[in-house]
Amino acid sequence: MSELKKRSSCPVSSSLDIWGDKWSLLIVRDLMFAKQCTYGDFLKSAEKIATNILASRLQMLEENGIITKLEHPDSKAKVLYKLTQKGIDLLPLMVEINLWAEKYFSLPKDRLAIITEVKKDKEGFLKATTKELQRNSNLT
Amino acid sequence: MSELKKRSSCPVSSSLDIWGDKWSLLIVRDLMFAKQCTYGDFLKSAEKIATNILASRLQMLEENGIITKLEHPDSKAKVLYKLTQKGIDLLPLMVEINLWAEKYFSLPKDRLAIITEVKKDKEGFLKATTKELQRNSNLT
DNA sequence: ATAATAAACTTGCAAAATGCAAGTGAATAA
DNA sequence: TTATTCACTTGCATTTTGCAAGTTTATTAT
Numbered sequence: 001m002s003e004l005k006k007r008s009s010c011p012v013s014s015s016l017d018i019w020g021d022k023w024s025l026l027i028v029r030d031l032m033f034a035k036q037c038t039y040g041d042f043l044k045s046a047e048k049i050a051t052n053i054l055a056s057r058l059q060m061l062e063e064n065g066i067i068t069k070l071e072h073p074d075s076k077a078k079v080l081y082k083l084t085q086k087g088i089d090l091l092p093l094m095v096e097i098n099l100w101a102e103k104y105f106s107l108p109k110d111r112l113a114i115i116t117e118v119k120k121d122k123e124g125f126l127k128a129t130t131k132e133l134q135r136n137s138n139l140t
Numbered sequence: 141m142s143e144l145k146k147r148s149s150c151p152v153s154s155s156l157d158i159w160g161d162k163w164s165l166l167i168v169r170d171l172m173f174a175k176q177c178t179y180g181d182f183l184k185s186a187e188k189i190a191t192n193i194l195a196s197r198l199q200m201l202e203e204n205g206i207i208t209k210l211e212h213p214d215s216k217a218k219v220l221y222k223l224t225q226k227g228i229d230l231l232p233l234m235v236e237i238n239l240w241a242e243k244y245f246s247l248p249k250d251r252l253a254i255i256t257e258v259k260k261d262k263e264g265f266l267k268a269t270t271k272e273l274q275r276n277s278n279l280t
Numbered sequence: 281a282t283a284a285t286a287a288a289c290t291t292g293c294a295a296a297a298t299g300c301a302a303g304t305g306a307a308t309a310a
Numbered sequence: 311t312t313a314t315t316c317a318c319t320t321g322c323a324t325t326t327t328g329c330a331a332g333t334t335t336a337t338t339a340t
Contacts, residue, residue: 007162008186009248011241011255012169012234022147022160022298029152039317046148050299055318065244077307077316086244093236094152100229101151104205108149115151162327179288190328195289217287217336284339291332298325303318310313 004064018064019090023049023057025097028083028090031067032129035136036082038072066090088133092126144204158204159230163189163197165237168223168230171207172269175276176222178212206230228273232266 007013019025030037030045042054049057058081061067066087072078083090095118101107102115118125147153159165170177170185182194189197198221201207206227212218223230235258241247242255258265 007188009245009251010166010169010186011238011245011247011251012165013187014245014247015237015241016162016165020160020162020165022156025152025156025160026150029150040315046150047153048147050301051318052300052320053298056297075308075316079317089240089243093233093240096233096236097155098151100233101155103229104226105149105151105154107151111149111151180286190330191289192291192329193327196326215287215337219288282340284337286337287335289332289334292330294327294329296325296327298323300323301321303320305318306316308313308315310311 018060019066021057023047023053024061024066025090025094027054027057027061028066028087029094031081031083031087032091032094032133035133036070036080038078038080042081061087082137083133085134085137088130088137091130091133095122095126158200159206161197163187163193164201164206165230165234167194167197167201168206168227169234171221171223171227172231172234172273175273176210176220178218178220182221201227222277223273225274225277228270228277231270231273235262235266 004017006017019028026045026047026049027042030042034041039054039058042049042058043051058067062069064086065084067081068084070080070082072080098111098115098118102112107115144157146157159168166185166187166189167182170182174181179194179198182189182198183191198207202209204226205224207221208224210220210222212220238251238255238258242252247255
């Protein structure tokens, strides 16, 4: 399917060429929350992504090194997806999205709770969460 | 045209509902660089946005309070667009996109120069740039 | 004053991406 | 061995994008 064509050499444009659509960052979000997800897990998310779109986004994100597949320990029928380092490095961006949203939307309180945590010590949160995601990354 | 329908109450999802497409953040980028742009200025950007898409994005961004129109001092035929505070608040997000991109793409050196600046003192850069954009905001 | 140019869009249509519903095929569970 | 689960695929309608050619109002040149 997807051949990545760069519109320009601008960092913002190049980034959007990869994950600049309505769905990709939601997949990344799910992986940041859950560390690893199956195909079915993504389908269960609140936004109700269509299965064909999910498949094409997962492929795109994998081709661009944001996520990887791995075997599910329990079953060959299942596939686990997780973030690569390149994907984990989207965490600061994800945090800023949340901080911006908190200023301009009214959010459910479980989400607000996390954002409040982040605001208390952004650097600390980033370090800790990055580490957690990386740890998960290493136990194959 | 655009009636904003939220897919969920998630901050990431709500944010993407507004600017989660291939073009909106490029418009914001242009405004962060140039402080204010005419319709024609946007068309001149490297990525070559189609004029109808530009019109619909500008409308969307205006409806959602990210940008505003103002009269051009030189001519009634021209229109100036600038960021609102809500738009200016996307700066930290924009900065993180640049930092991520710098890690994973090879960028033109003028862009690298700015990113290097940012890395030296992120907080300082954010404060200074926000102030500049706000200053511009206030002289109607 | 009149005609030509420019600036900000609009319109029409083809092509691509999205969304929905119903498959398919391999693997596990009953 | 049959049924169910899981990860996708496929087909088709709808929506969005992209391209090219207008249209309209405002300025500039004659």
